Amino acid sequence: MHCDDKRTLFVLKQGIEETWEELKKMDFSNEDLINKLSEEIQEYFEYKNSPTS
Numbered sequence: 001m002h003c004d005d006k007r008t009l010f011v012l013k014q015g016i017e018e019t020w021e022e023l024k025k026m027d028f029s030n031e032d033l034i035n036k037l038s039e040e041i042q043e044y045f046e047y048k049n050s051p052t053s
Contacts, residue, residue, distance in 0.1 A: 005047075009044065012044040012047060013044060015040050016037065016041055019033055019037045020037060
């Protein structure tokens, strides 16, 4: 895995963690954040499993 790929995955993971923390503060009651988290997780795994990474 190239260092740029690792950096991208790190940034995507960081976004997931930040969204998760926001959701915890709101007792998981914000539908927009739930959707955002779902999209971020999907993007992370798509990038991680892509042939370029």
